[in-house]
Amino acid sequence: MAKSSPARSDKPRAILVVDMGAQYAQLIARRVREAGAYCEIAPPHRALQLARELDLAGIILSGGPASVYAPDAPVVPAELLALGVPVLGICYGMQWMARTLGGEVQASKQREFGRQAIAVRRAQDVLDGISGHTVVWMSHGDSVTRLPAGFEIYAETPTCPIAAMGDAQRKLFGVQFHPEVTHTLRGRELIENFVSRVCQLSGDWRPESIVEREVRKVREIVGEDGEVVLGLSGGVDSSVAAMIVQKAIGPRLHCIFVDNGLLRLGEREVVEQQFKGQFGIDLTVVDATERFLNALAGVTDPERKRKIIGREFVEVFRVEAKRFTRANFLGQGTLYPDVIESVNAHGGATAVIKSHHNVGGLPEDLDMQLVEPLRELFKDEVRAIGRFMGLDERIVGRQPFPGPGLAVRCLGELTRERLDTLRRADAIVTSEIEAAGLHTQLWQYFAVLLPVRSVGVMGDARTYEEACAIRAVESTDAMTADWAHLPHELLARISNRIINEVRGINRVVLDISSKPPATIEWE
Numbered sequence: 001m002a003k004s005s006p007a008r009s010d011k012p013r014a015i016l017v018v019d020m021g022a023q024y025a026q027l028i029a030r031r032v033r034e035a036g037a038y039c040e041i042a043p044p045h046r047a048l049q050l051a052r053e054l055d056l057a058g059i060i061l062s063g064g065p066a067s068v069y070a071p072d073a074p075v076v077p078a079e080l081l082a083l084g085v086p087v088l089g090i091c092y093g094m095q096w097m098a099r100t101l102g103g104e105v106q107a108s109k110q111r112e113f114g115r116q117a118i119a120v121r122r123a124q125d126v127l128d129g130i131s132g133h134t135v136v137w138m139s140h141g142d143s144v145t146r147l148p149a150g151f152e153i154y155a156e157t158p159t160c161p162i163a164a165m166g167d168a169q170r171k172l173f174g175v176q177f178h179p180e181v182t183h184t185l186r187g188r189e190l191i192e193n194f195v196s197r198v199c200q201l202s203g204d205w206r207p208e209s210i211v212e213r214e215v216r217k218v219r220e221i222v223g224e225d226g227e228v229v230l231g232l233s234g235g236v237d238s239s240v241a242a243m244i245v246q247k248a249i250g251p252r253l254h255c256i257f258v259d260n261g262l263l264r265l266g267e268r269e270v271v272e273q274q275f276k277g278q279f280g281i282d283l284t285v286v287d288a289t290e291r292f293l294n295a296l297a298g299v300t301d302p303e304r305k306r307k308i309i310g311r312e313f314v315e316v317f318r319v320e321a322k323r324f325t326r327a328n329f330l331g332q333g334t335l336y337p338d339v340i341e342s343v344n345a346h347g348g349a350t351a352v353i354k355s356h357h358n359v360g361g362l363p364e365d366l367d368m369q370l371v372e373p374l375r376e377l378f379k380d381e382v383r384a385i386g387r388f389m390g391l392d393e394r395i396v397g398r399q400p401f402p403g404p405g406l407a408v409r410c411l412g413e414l415t416r417e418r419l420d421t422l423r424r425a426d427a428i429v430t431s432e433i434e435a436a437g438l439h440t441q442l443w444q445y446f447a448v449l450l451p452v453r454s455v456g457v458m459g460d461a462r463t464y465e466e467a468c469a470i471r472a473v474e475s476t477d478a479m480t481a482d483w484a485h486l487p488h489e490l491l492a493r494i495s496n497r498i499i500n501e502v503r504g505i506n507r508v509v510l511d512i513s514s515k516p517p518a519t520i521e522w523e
Contacts, residue, residue, distance in 0.1 A: 012209075013057045013201060015039040018047045020064030020074050020092050026337065027479050028062055028090065028180045030378050031188060035195040036203025040376075048077040058086040058199035061093025063178060067142050068095045068105050076100075086171035086198045088126060091140055094165065094174025101148035101172075110159045112138035112176075115183055118163045122154045125166055126173045126193045136163075136177035136184040143176065171198055181480075207388035210381070211244065214373040218248035221371055222329055227252045228371055229321045230331030231313065232283065233403075234271035237333030237374060239395045240386045242281065244373040245331050247389070254282045254327060256320050258313060261289030261419065262405030265427040274392065288316050296407065296414045300451075302523035305414070309404045321368070330368040334375050335382065337478055379478055399430075399444045400478065408523040412451030418466075421504040422449040425468050428497045433472065436490050443475035445484070447498075448511070448522050456506030465506040468498055472511075473520055481515040 015032050019025035019041050032039040037057070042050040051059065059080055066073045078100050081087060089097040095105045116138045123131035144162045147153070154173070155164035166173040173194070179187030195201050222228060228245055232238050232255040246253045255275065259268050268285065276283040295308050314330075321327045374382055379400065386396040402408050410422045426447040433445045448469040456463040470491070475481035495508040511518075 011055060012038045012205065012213075014054045015058045015060060015195065015199065015201075016047065016051050016054060016056060017041045017060045017062060018076065018080070018093070019043050020062045020076070020096070021066060022062040022064050022092070024178065024180055024479070025062040028060055028191075029336075030479065031180050031191045032060070032195060033205060033378065033381065034188065035192045035201075036205050037195045037199070037201045038205045044074045044076040048079055051080060051083060056083065056085050057201050058088070058194065059083070060194070061087065061089040061096060063091030063093060063139070066092065067107070068092065068099045081172065086194065087173070088194045088198075089172075089174035090180070091176060091178060094176055095142055095144060097172065097174050098144040098146075098148055098151075098165070101151075103144055103148040103151070104146035105142050106145045108141055108143045108160070111141045112157070112160055113140075114138065116157050116160075116177070118155045118157050118177065120155045120164075122152065122166070125154075125168055125171075125198060126175070126190050127154055127164065128193050128197055130186050130189060134186050136175075136179070136187070137181045138177050140176060144174070173198070182476075207381075207385045210377070211247070211385055211388065214244050215248045218245055218371055218373055221369065222249055222252070225252075225326060226329055227254060227324050227327040228329040228331045229254045229256055229317060229324060229327045230371075231255075231317065231333075232257050232271065232275060232281075233333075233401070234267060234274065234395070234398075235333070235401050236379075236382055236386055236391075236396055236398055237335060237400075239275075239333075239391060240382050240389070241331055241333040241372075241374050242275075243386070243389045243391060245371060246281065251282065252326075253331070254284070254324050256317060257283060257285045258316050259285065259287045259289060260292040260309065260313070260405065261416070262292065262309070262407045262414075264401070264406070264430075265423045274395065278392075284320055286316055286320060288312070291316070293414065293416060298413060300412050302408055305407045305523070306404050309407060328368055329371045331371045331373075333382075334370075334372045336374075336376055336378055339375060380476060397440075399439070399442070399446075402521055408521055409446060410449045411522060417504070418449060421466070421502055422447060422468075424502045425449065425498050425505060428501065429470055429494055432490060432494050432497070433486070436487070438484075438486065438490070441474065442484055443473050443478065443481060444520055445470075445472040447471070449505075450509075454507050458506065463506045465504050467507040467509055468502075468505045469509050469511050469522070470494060471520070471522070473515070475515075475520070478520060481520050483512045483514055486510075 015037050017029050029039050029041055099105045115135050117133050118136050119133055120127055120131050143160055150167040151165045153162055154166045157163050164175045179190040230242055257271050275281045292312055295312050383396050410418055429447045433439050450467045452467045453464050472484040473481040474484050498508050
C-alpha cells in the first residue's frame, strides 16, 4: 500500500488556520504564506491538538456558512483563545470569538453581501496604517451586537456597527469582512499586519528556506542508499519536484515519462529535449498509448477516467521500477490544492470538489513510499522555487496541465480520433494567445472538446460535427478564478482557424464561467 511521507520534525513557527467550513480557508492560508509565514489548516475538532504540536505563533479562525447559535454550528475548543497567542477571527470566526467570550451575536436586520465601505475607528494592530474609509467584501447574515469585555470597535459600516473589533491587551481581533479575497482592497495588508506586527513573525517562509527544508526531508525519507522513481510530465509541478529530489539524492533519482496518449501536441518531444538533453536527468520514456486508450475505452464518467489513469500510471511505474533494485520510493508533484480538493485532507466541513489522479488514483497495493516535496505548497510558491533553482522559464511559466491530461478536456468517450482533434484545436488556442502576448496575464487557456454535435454548413454542404469550447481564466492560486476577457479579434481568429483547420469541429463557443461556481477544468 502507498505510504505517505512521515510528519515533519523541523516545522517553522506557524499560524494555524481553523477551517470553520469555508471554501476560502485555503485562500486565507495562501495569504499567510504570501506574508512570509508558514501555516497549516485544521478542522475544529483537530485544532487544539495541532495548535499544541506546532511551534504556534498565532491562530486565524475562518468564516463559515453556519450561525454560531445554530445546533449544527462547528464545535470549536474555547481553549484556543487561552493559548497565549494572537487570534484573528474572520466573519464566522469573529462571531464565534465574540459569543464565546461573553458577547452577543444576532441575525442582522439587514444582511450585507458584496462590497461595502467601512469606516476605520482605530488604525492600529491588524488595521495599522489603514485609516479613514476603505472597501471590503462582506458576506454575512449575522452580526456581533454586543462586544465581549475588554474589546473595542475598530471599524464600522452604517448597517454593521461592529465591522471589526479588538482586545489589544490579549491580542484578540475580529473582522466581519473577508480580508483574504481580492475584493477587500487592503485585505492583504491586514493579514500582513497580523502576521508581522501582531504575531511578530520574521517572514522567513521564502523559496530558499523552503528548498532547504524539503531537500532535508527527502534525504531523511530516502536515506543514504534509497532510490526514487518520479513521474516527469514536463509541467512545473513534476519538474520542480524532480529538481528538489535530484538536489537531495543526485543520480539516485530516476525519472519516467509516460506517453499515455493524453498529452498536448509535441509534449513528448519537448520533455525529452529539455530533461534528458539539457539537464542530464536519468529519463526513461515509455510509450503506453495503446495501454491507456484500451483501458479507457467506452468510459465517459470523469471520476472513472481519473481512477483508471491513476491506476495505469502507477502500474507502468511498477514495471519500470523493477530495473532499479533500490527504488522503493515514488516521487510525485502533488500540490496543496490537489490534496485539499481531493480528499478533504483536513477533515473539515468544506465540500470535496473532485479527485486528482495523483491523490485518488493510487492502487491500495502499491508497495512504495511516497515522496511529495510540494505537498504543502501552492502553485505560485512552486513557480518561485523553480526560478530560485534555475529552471528554464519555459518550464516555470508553463500553464498548469491536469494529471489526467486531455482525458478531462475531451468530454465523453476517448478515442484516438477525438483526442487528435482536441490536440489540434488546443494547439491553435494556445499558439494564438501566446502570439498575442496575453499568456502572461492568464492562469490557464485551453480547448475543450464537447460530445455535442450540431448542424453546420461548409462549402454549401451540411455538416454534423462536434463543438469546441475555449477556456481562459485569470487566477493567482487556482482556488478562485475569473474568466478572461479576450479581445474579440483574437477570439474570431481562433474560431476561424479551428473550424477551417481541424476536421470534426464546426462550432466554437466561449466559456464565461468563473470559479466558483464553476471549476477551471470541465471535468
